[in-house]
Amino acid sequence: MKRREAREKAVQTLFQLDRTEMSIDEAIxxxxxxxxxxxxxxxxxxxxxxxxxxxxxxxDKLEHWSLERLPKIERTVLRLAVYELLFEDEIPHSVVLNEAVELCKRFGDEKSGRFVNGVLSKFEQK
Structure with a gap:
């Protein structure tokens, strides 16, 4: 499985897990x-x-927004991207941003991609 496909599947899994009683293994x-x-x-x-x-x-990075107010797809993509930024050291910042925007295009809309890019651009580059 290529990394882009893994990210797409991860978004689908995390989307399912958001506010459900399903276990991680069940969702996977x-x-x-x-x-x-x-x-x-x-x-x-x-x-x-x-x-x-x-x-x-x-x-801390959202301005005039709370996570609860975000549409579910943006929240899910942001969580995945922030995980990669904080815990996946070998993945360049620019790759994480690009992949997050592509995920928004695939599962959300043009506006969600711009919003997610704006939030993620506030993170320091490694």
Whole structure:
């Protein structure tokens, strides 16, 4: 599985997990069959396991918005991207931004891509 596809599947999985009682493993097997791609699994589990820290970091970057007010797709893409920015050191900042915008184009709309890019551009580049 290529990394872009892993990110797309991760967004779908995280989207399902947002405000549901489904377990991580249930959501993963709902979206993808075995064998599970290690990068995909790391994205999903890492984002879920670090959600509190990711959300706090995001709240500090959002201006005039709260995470609760964001549309679900933007919130999901932002959480995934912030996980990558904070915990996936080998992935360049520019790649994370570009992939997040592409995910918004695929699952959201043009406005969501611009919004997500604006929020993520406030993070320091590595």
């Amino acid at each position: 097997t709902y979206i993808i069959e075995s064998p599970i791609d290690p990068f995909y699994e790391r994205l999903v589990k890492g984002t879920v396991n670090h959600k509190e820290e990711i959300d706090k970091t995001l709240e």
